[in-house]
Amino acid sequence: MMHDSVPQHPVLVDQVAAAGQSHIFNFYASLSCTHQQHLDAQVAAVDWELITKLIRDVVLKPEPFNLPDKIEPAPYFPHTPSDAATHDLYSRARRRGITLLREGKIAAFVVAGGQGTRLGWPGPKGTFPATPIGKKPLFQCFVEYIRAMEARHHTTIPFYIMTSAINHAATVDFFKQNHYFSMSESQLMFFSQDMLPAIGFDGKVLLESPSSMALSPNGHGGSLLALQKSGALSDMRRRGVTQISYFQVDNPIVRCVDPLFIGLHDLHAADMSSKMLPKAFGKEKLGNFCLVDGKVRVIEYSDLPEELAEAREPGGLLKFRAGSIALHVISRSFVEQLNAHGFALPYHRAEKKVPHIDLDTGALANPPKANAVKMETFVFDALPLAQNSIIYETDRLDEFAPIKNAEGVDSPASAADIITRRNCQWLDEAGIAIPRRADGTPDAMIELGASFAIYPEDVFDKYSRVPTITPGAKLHLE
Numbered sequence: 001m002m003h004d005s006v007p008q009h010p011v012l013v014d015q016v017a018a019a020g021q022s023h024i025f026n027f028y029a030s031l032s033c034t035h036q037q038h039l040d041a042q043v044a045a046v047d048w049e050l051i052t053k054l055i056r057d058v059v060l061k062p063e064p065f066n067l068p069d070k071i072e073p074a075p076y077f078p079h080t081p082s083d084a085a086t087h088d089l090y091s092r093a094r095r096r097g098i099t100l101l102r103e104g105k106i107a108a109f110v111v112a113g114g115q116g117t118r119l120g121w122p123g124p125k126g127t128f129p130a131t132p133i134g135k136k137p138l139f140q141c142f143v144e145y146i147r148a149m150e151a152r153h154h155t156t157i158p159f160y161i162m163t164s165a166i167n168h169a170a171t172v173d174f175f176k177q178n179h180y181f182s183m184s185e186s187q188l189m190f191f192s193q194d195m196l197p198a199i200g201f202d203g204k205v206l207l208e209s210p211s212s213m214a215l216s217p218n219g220h221g222g223s224l225l226a227l228q229k230s231g232a233l234s235d236m237r238r239r240g241v242t243q244i245s246y247f248q249v250d251n252p253i254v255r256c257v258d259p260l261f262i263g264l265h266d267l268h269a270a271d272m273s274s275k276m277l278p279k280a281f282g283k284e285k286l287g288n289f290c291l292v293d294g295k296v297r298v299i300e301y302s303d304l305p306e307e308l309a310e311a312r313e314p315g316g317l318l319k320f321r322a323g324s325i326a327l328h329v330i331s332r333s334f335v336e337q338l339n340a341h342g343f344a345l346p347y348h349r350a351e352k353k354v355p356h357i358d359l360d361t362g363a364l365a366n367p368p369k370a371n372a373v374k375m376e377t378f379v380f381d382a383l384p385l386a387q388n389s390i391i392y393e394t395d396r397l398d399e400f401a402p403i404k405n406a407e408g409v410d411s412p413a414s415a416a417d418i419i420t421r422r423n424c425q426w427l428d429e430a431g432i433a434i435p436r437r438a439d440g441t442p443d444a445m446i447e448l449g450a451s452f453a454i455y456p457e458d459v460f461d462k463y464s465r466v467p468t469i470t471p472g473a474k475l476h477l478e
């Protein structure tokens, strides 16, 4: 049977031609109907006007990163209040956050559309078994945390989960198979971010097969576009949600919704707020919260010159110490504004090795070095667009156990270690004896589910449920 040589959709064909990308259909006539439909759907999902602009501005004429002339460290609220006024502010903020939670105005939002290449887990990263004893998947950790907050504050917290085409079906299936971890299905919404084609250095879209472009998700900043395009923002409006608690998929102990942080954000009428961690050392691989022209901005660790990254205050503290861990509260109305006149975030260029087929022969090539540009937006680029923005310091042990790599730094093993150390500290504070090795590290593995404790104080109330911990014990409390 003779197949069409281009899709039966003249507008699409014209758009692709106008973008100078008609080679996408080089193999079209030889494809089965199913493969043709697959390519048609991919092509239809791409904004070709945007691609044309990005090829011109980001791929062919890349702007070098320009360090602003005047960079100051961004101010932040300390983890522990240092004076009576701050103490009072935090009490009011916590109360405000709880009120907003009780009124159903807070949504939890996880961005889980990334490729997770460094971890190399064969499935969506959120399905990775992350906790030290129960091996709970990351998604389960989040649901249990949210459910514990719901129970505590007698409320419902809608949970929005952003995926991408590479993991959407597997993510939804995983939740379904696990009966949504006992969360009501009606409070969950899954939606995908957009994908963008990888572009060769010559400005041509790469094909990964005769029937498929080489696509990748458009960066975590794409979440702020996807909230709008998917109808999630409308859903939030319908439910009366005003603030979005944004977090990444890779941290099993993240405080998915934090009343104090939400309250501080709300009391300051902020559009977008951030949690920070004091960097452990100058060049730690965290974005740096800076103040440029009076606006909060994140400057990536690779872009901050060494003399600034290592600069010290007279007391010895790092001058630029506030590191970003990608935890934000974002007001719904701010996300609406960012989408009001097209999407407001800039696209960044990442040069990558992208396997692709030869456009004449169809043979697959695995390039030995970077051959293409992937384009991504970053969520923190919304910060300078915010009218108001606050930063709150969190505690590393309390809520930062990232799982990025298969081994070593930020790996499942380092996360398990952090979780155990955090839990031992909570038990310690409640007066429960922890066996320790000669070097002071806990000689036990401890997992505390969110239903058992989400704050150290919770352990006090459940003191009698904690058995004696013997050296080498594995203790899992729910």
Ligand code: UTP
Pocket (backbone or CB within 6 Å): 111, 112, 113, 114, 115, 116, 117, 118, 119, 125, 162, 193, 217, 218, 219, 220, 222, 247, 248, 249, 250, 404
């Ligand atoms: P990472 O920067 O860790 O990227 O994403 P990644 O794609 O997950 O992992 P690697 O680099 O391939 O190993 C930080 C967070 O942003 C989300 C990720 O799912 C993670 O929660 N993300 C990233 C998206 O949702 N979409 C993207 O396009 C990129």
